[in-house]
Amino acid sequence: MRTVGTFEQARELSVGSVGLVPTMGYLHEGHLSLIEAARASSDTVVVSVFVNPLQFDQAQDLDAYPRSTDRDADLARSAGADVLFLPDDAAMFSTPPRTTVDVSCVSEAMEGVHRPGHFVGVATVVGKLFAGLQPDAAFFGRKDAQQLAVVTTLVSDLSFPIAVVGLPIVRESDGLALSSRNVRIPDRDRRSAAALSRAIFAAADRFEEGERSARELVATARNSLDHDMTEGVEYIQVANGDDAGIVEDVTVASFLAIAARIGGVRLIDNVFLDPDTGGADRGVLLGKPSILYGGG
Ligand code: AMP
Numbered sequence: 305m306r307t308v309g310t311f312e313q314a315r316e317l318s319v320g321s322v323g324l325v326p327t328m329g330y331l332h333e334g335h336l337s338l339i340e341a342a343r344a345s346s347d348t349v350v351v352s353v354f355v356n357p358l359q360f361d362q363a364q365d366l367d368a369y370p371r372s373t374d375r376d377a378d379l380a381r382s383a384g385a386d387v388l389f390l391p392d393d394a395a396m397f398s399t400p401p402r403t404t405v406d407v408s409c410v411s412e413a414m415e416g417v418h419r420p421g422h423f424v425g426v427a428t429v430v431g432k433l434f435a436g437l438q439p440d441a442a443f444f445g446r447k448d449a450q451q452l453a454v455v456t457t458l459v460s461d462l463s464f465p466i467a468v469v470g471l472p473i474v475r476e477s478d479g480l481a482l483s484s485r486n487v488r489i490p491d492r493d494r495r496s497a498a499a500l501s502r503a504i505f506a507a508a509d510r511f512e513e514g515e516r517s518a519r520e521l522v523a524t525a526r527n528s529l530d531h532d533m534t535e536g537v538e539y540i541q542v543a544n545g546d547d548a549g550i551v552e553d554v555t556v557a558s559f560l561a562i563a564a565r566i567g568g569v570r571l572i573d574n575v576f577l578d579p580d581t582g583g584a585d586r587g588v589l590l591g592k593p594s595i596l597y598g599g600g
Contacts, residue, residue: 308390318348321345325385326430328353329353329484332594333590339380339385340383343383349384349387354429355371356396358421358426359422406423410450411450412548414543418538427455439466446473483572486596487596496533497571500573504562505575507521508584511554521554525560543559545576
């Protein structure tokens with residue numbers, strides 16, 4: 305694996321079909337599942353690590369975001385990456401950015417409401433990565449379901465010849481969705497963090513029993529949370545999987561999403577709901593402690 309900082313260097317190393325895995329680093333098994341999927345279907349696997357300041361709405365969250373380039377390089381290499389792309393801010397945009405990308409419609413609800421400007425930051429940088437690295441396929445996690453809808457719409461609307469592949473959420477053994485931010489959750493709040501996934505799984509169970517009303521599914525998730533946790537919840541909503549618009553009944557592929565602040569850390573999670581099969585996709589559970597905590 306080679307580590308590079310410019311688009312030109314990355315393109316020179318890209319032979320045959322190129323699979324791109326965009327990340328903000330501090331890699332965990334969720335990221336590794338994307339790299340492994342890219343490895344299985346691409347000649348060259350490019351992993352980008354860029355803590356994108358444009359997508360942070362709070363300076364303190366940006367400062368506290370965990371970073372470790374050496375650790376990321378070891379993990380990306382062992383998962384099968386060929387190129388580790390580590391651009392600096394100047395390689396990605398001018399300050400302030402001259403050109404931005406706003407996938408406005410898909411960004412209106414949920415994260416768009418609670419993190420103003422977040423998706424403009426995401427779409428601007430993802431668009432730049434797509435243009436500069438020219439991948440054939442790009443791999444994203446369903447953990448960020450609204451982001452996946454933003455990226456799919458961006459690719460379609462701007463006619464990027466790129467296949468966008470969405471992959472299941474990887475979870476810690478207690479159900480908590482893997483996130484680089486999990487290393488910042490205080491021990492005393494760990495049980496509350498895991499309760500978020502139990503809440504959306506309870507809604508998934510009801511969906512699989514036949515409930516299709518978004519209001520009922522949201523109520524099920526909310527009622528399964530302890531009273532003292534509900535004040536940290538920013539939203540629980542059901543949205544269309546394609547355009548992230550809020551739905552009243554699950555008649556098309558949708559996702560039930562939750563966002564909450566636990567122990568000073570903002571966490572998001574979701575389950576996919578498929579009315580055609582009647583099934584919910586809860587993702588996959590790790591059987592052992594995550595590499596985030598120094599194991600494995
Ligand atoms: P991030 O580094 O958090 O910006 O995430 C980079 C990519 O990894 C995005 O496509 C995320 O959706 C994906 N990702 C993050 N966490 C998970 C997870 N627990 N399971 C699967 N994919 C994930």
